[in-house]
Amino acid sequence: MVNLILNENMKLYRRWRTWIMVAVMIAAVLIGSIVEWYYDNKDAQNGIAWQEQLKQEKQHNEKMVSDPEMDEESRQWFQEQITLANYRLEHNIRPESGTMWDGINGSAELVILITLFTVIVAGDSLAGEFTTGTIKLLLIRPASRLKILVSKYISMLMFGLLLLIILFIVSVLVNGLIYRFADMDLPLVTVDSAGEIVQRNMVANLWQTYLLNGVATIIFVTMAFMISSAFRSSAMAIGFSIFALFAGSIIVELFQAYKWSKYVLFANIDLSQYLAGRPYQEGMTLSFSITVLVVYFIVFNLVSWLVFTRRDVAS
Amino acid sequence: MTGEPIVSIRNVTKKVGRATIIDNLSFDVPQGEIFGFLGPNGAGKTTTIRMMVGLMSITKGEIKIKGKNISSEFEQAIRHVGAIVENPEMYKFLSGYHNLIHYARMIPGITKERIHEVVSLVRLENRIHDKVKKYSLGMRQRLGVAQALLHRPSLLILDEPTNGLDPAGIRELRDYLRFLTRTEGITVIVSSHLLSEMELMCDRVAVLNKGKLIDVKLIQDFIGSDHAAQNYLIEALPAEHALAAIRDIDGVKDAKPVPEGIEVVTERDRIPDILARLVRMNIQIYGVRAQRQSLEDRFLEMTGGEQIG
Known part of the structure; x- marks a missing residue:
């Protein structure tokens, strides 16, 4: 099994394509962070300390709250901002804006790039062997088809994890260097769904964001695998999965009014909706979404396994 | 031919949809021979070979290699087999050497020395670290033979092995197959429609047509002093x-x-x-x-x- 994974990794990392993806990701982090820093710098040139700025914001928010035409949801949001500002001023904790964490948290958005690259690699990993015909020499060895499928799967997940680690290291390094590692121990202050102020470790929060997004990556990779083994075409597998990746959220928005749409994969794939306390439909819970995702995950894997191990290799 | 047959094919039928591709095929391949599958295109040579190496499922009947059922005991059965199915398609973005490493990792007990041994056997020493995409067809064919021999198989299956080889290459392959059967007791199955090649290469030939076995005969009997x-x-x-x-x-x-x-x-x-x-x-x-x-x-x-x- 270990040898099979080594093989898959060899086929992955001895290709230019893979390293170009890594390079593109590093470049995206660099550009994103530098652009962010550039605009932050411009704002900061007004020379106001964060305490002053926060007080100004607070005053503005208080005015908004007292506006009688404000709807309930917005009023609540402004109220939260005031509570946060009070807490920050009281405990002398500055906001992330204008620190290295702003750029680092912003780079976490690039997890979508990781999903994209991993899906491309996964779609090609299985279907590509059929397209080039190498599948024949691969399958006539004393290794069951299931083991080969699992080794490819693990190798893909490892690739996703590698990209995640690169994203973390590069974004921390770049933003750290830009801001000379100031405010490195800044905690994250948020209001939880119960309206209480919580103070958390920034790095832990970052990894929580990464891993919640990683769930989506795993589901999309699993889907790419299923399409790969069913259609045996890299183009089809990659095309379908990328389409799903971008069109998924549009699809669920279209059907949001219908009750059944909460069972659609894309309505559950973004688990961070529960962190913000704003689920896709009323009454959806984290455990509901996890259950739905697990069911999809099992079905996808079952289909790839059945199709891959049963079908004749005739190409 | 000594002892047990290395391959035994019993009442094998292959259906795809409604079409019967292979119809109730039964024969044995004796040990230590060069055995030919002969037939026109569409006779079922490649399908039979694909079923023998587990790439295709068997609708009815069974194929045993060294007494192990290829369907139910795949891993034990395939261990004895080295094969090239149609063209030797390798990973073009890897070097020849890394391709061999790849296949070596899939079977326990293949040392670096064995890889070098096989490389020099097919005379690819000078080019083995080049990417496969730079290889000529003949070199790919030789790399294909190398990967098939890595694990010292008892049965070597070559589907259309002379495709893309020049006459010198064909002669070399033929002599080499003879050498293998004599020195290592390997059994070789080749399929071909190059009849003159089969005549020179094989000890015994199975003739297939339209998915049915026509006859299995020693090559001498074929060419025939049986007719007065x-x-x-x-x-x-x-x-x-x-x-x-x-x-x-x-x-x-x-x-x-x-x-x-x-x-x-x-x-x-x-x-x-x-x-x-x-x-x-x-x-x-x-x-x-x-x-x-x-x-x-x-x-x-x-x-x-x-x-x-």
């Missing part, structure tokens, strides 16, 4: 006189003019008498030779004269 009557070519002048004279002789079953001389169907015993008569009639004889019926002729005969692709 044989064809002889007699070159003699003047040709018309000679033809007329030969037709009158007892025991001559047929005689007809061909561009090289006169083709005579008769028994071997009758040859001295025919020659003596021609000499007495002052007919000049320039040559007599026995014409062996080639595998191709027999093959066409057996499959009803269908064109061989």
